[in-house]
Amino acid sequence: LTAELSGLRDLPATTPDGVRVGLHVNIGLLSDMAPSMTVGAEGIGLYRTEVPFQIRKQFPGEVEQAGIYREALETFKGKPVVLRTLDVGGDKPLSYFPIKEDNPFLGWRGIRLVLDHPEIFLTQIRAMLRASVGLDNLGILLPMVGSVDELETAKVYIHQALTELREEGEAVATPRIGVMIEVPSAVYQIDIIVGMVDFLSIGTNDLTQYILAIDRNNERVAPRYDALHPAVLRAIVQVVSACQGSGREVAVCGELAGDPMGAVLLLGMGIDVLSMSAGSVPRIKWVMRTMSHADARNLLAEALNCHRPSEIRQMLYQALHERG
């Protein structure tokens, strides 16, 4: 089976009835890039830039950051590379920037933190933009956005950095700007948010945690955490539907994208891109090349009629099993 999967490396993820889904990779360290090339990823769908921050002893400066980002952009030259801005707080601590809070998951995380520290945000944006000169494959992704104001402010800073760099003589192309949909409030305002960005990426890990009110890292409640919960699926459907016809690309970069059952449902919804760890790409490509879009749509409709995650799993397990 492994040989069969590796034979798919250079084939597109196209369903038997001709629907093409982009398969991208999630990375955190530059060392994740080699396996991404090996599996034939069509782009980087999520670069978690907090990882290079976490392995350092202090905030990396603009030049150091630009070097790291350049390597990713250059390795995937001609393909889209999505760099997510710093997403610390919650379950992602920074030793040199301790945060003490009673409720870290509802606290100072992601975009909230950097908007309160524009110097951190601007340094990172400048580094990303500089790194993209001459490559023009940069997408900037904003994590944990929960309001139109946050998104608007972040965009103002990005444009400020862009203007400043151009005034300094750097030939920086305008990047694509995207937003993570992982806070429930963003789902309910999706019709407005879609019009403010170039692309969207659904973070099903946090979205599940916040919709179900279940800490994704707490073992006591872990059995209750399930991204295939009907409530979570309804939220994802709402987001994907709002993107369709808008001309905006919509991706899923949470774990659900790399789960065969999740991927089937996302295919049924009409997702454009699935982004996952490199190790999951061959399996998901096999699923895409085996399952027709029409069948996936029917399975999705059936799933949306289910009341419980267990029923959805049972049904999808059977559908995947039948196909090998």
Ligand code: PEP
């Ligand atoms: C997510 O929340 O689904 C996501 C992709 O981001 P992270 O796992 O880094 O929080």
Ligand code: MG
């Ligand atoms: Mg997240």
